[in-house]
Amino acid sequence: MGSSLQSAAQYGTTAKIFHWMIVALLAVQYPVGWLMPDIHRDMQPGAPMALHISIGIVILALIVARLVWRLTHPVAPDGSLPRWQQLSSEATHWLLYVLVLATTLTGWLFASFRGWSISFFNIMTLPMLAGASRPAIKVIDGWHQALEWALLIVVVAHIASVLVHRFVYRDRVLQRMLPG
Numbered sequence: 107m108g109s110s111l112q113s114a115a116q117y118g119t120t121a122k123i124f125h126w127m128i129v130a131l132l133a134v135q136y137p138v139g140w141l142m143p144d145i146h147r148d149m150q151p152g153a154p155m156a157l158h159i160s161i162g163i164v165i166l167a168l169i170v171a172r173l174v175w176r177l178t179h180p181v182a183p184d185g186s187l188p189r190w191q192q193l194s195s196e197a198t199h200w201l202l203y204v205l206v207l208a209t210t211l212t213g214w215l216f217a218s219f220r221g222w223s224i225s226f227f228n229i230m231t232l233p234m235l236a237g238a239s240r241p242a243i244k245v246i247d248g249w250h251q252a253l254e255w256a257l258l259i260v261v262v263a264h265i266a267s268v269l270v271h272r273f274v275y276r277d278r279v280l281q282r283m284l285p286g
């Protein structure tokens with residue numbers, strides 16, 4: 107092995123654990139986000155919002171760790187796939203990383219500009235990215251929602267193509283992300 111990074115043919119255990127942990131947390135995060143009470147001007151966040159933010163911070167930490175892992179442990183696309191599928195799946199995967207990162211960061215900025223003090227799982231007070239600012243709320247308002255929907259759309263497309271591989275092409279793409 108040289109000093110340059112060699113692409114592995116398969117995802118390792120770490121990559122699989124990162125993948126499925128983030129899937130599980132997003133499956134909780136969306137319902138919490140939609141079900142928690144709407145925010146009104148000068149309102150202090152309640153327990154559901156604190157939970158949403160705490161889970162969101164865990165997702166942010168995981169996606170950063172996962173991205174670093176991915177950059178240092180490259181995995182080649184399935185070589186038996188046509189070139190256009192190798193390229194489009196790679197593009198979708200990078201887009202998923204970017205959208206998860208952007209969704210969590212805009213959420214954190216939104217909470218920061220509100221001037222909230224949030225307890226991270228009742229362990230500690232969450233540090234904020236910026237001070238309270240009404241004009242900044244106006245700017246960031248809408249970004250978190252737009253990104254959360256963009257992420258959902260790309261996730262649905264991602265899952266749909268995995269299912270097409272599983273049930274139409276009947277190849278081993280899904281197997282690549284399963285244990286073992």
Ligand code: HEM
Nearest residue numbers: 135136139140159162163209210213214216217250251254
């Ligand atoms: C990828 C992770 C995340 C997802 C999928 C997500 C999803 C959502 C959803 C579905 C809503 C409800 C908005 C609506 O009615 O459409 C919401 C609102 C909100 N989220 Fe997140 N969120 C994430 C991460 C975060 C993080 C990390 C924070 C803060 C640190 C945060 C802070 C907020 C706040 C303050 C709101 C209420 C403001 C608003 O309605 O725009 N979120 N989020």
Ligand code: HEM
Nearest residue numbers: 129132176183195199202203261265268279280281282283
């Ligand atoms: C819920 C949100 C999801 C997100 C954010 C997500 C994200 C990702 C990302 C970023 C990768 C690329 C991994 C890398 O190369 O570093 C990936 C690969 C993969 N995901 Fe997901 N995923 C999600 C849900 C799912 C679900 C539900 C399934 C199964 C039905 C699935 C099956 C796969 C498979 C099989 C691969 C490997 C594809 C290949 O071999 O190129 N994912 N996912």
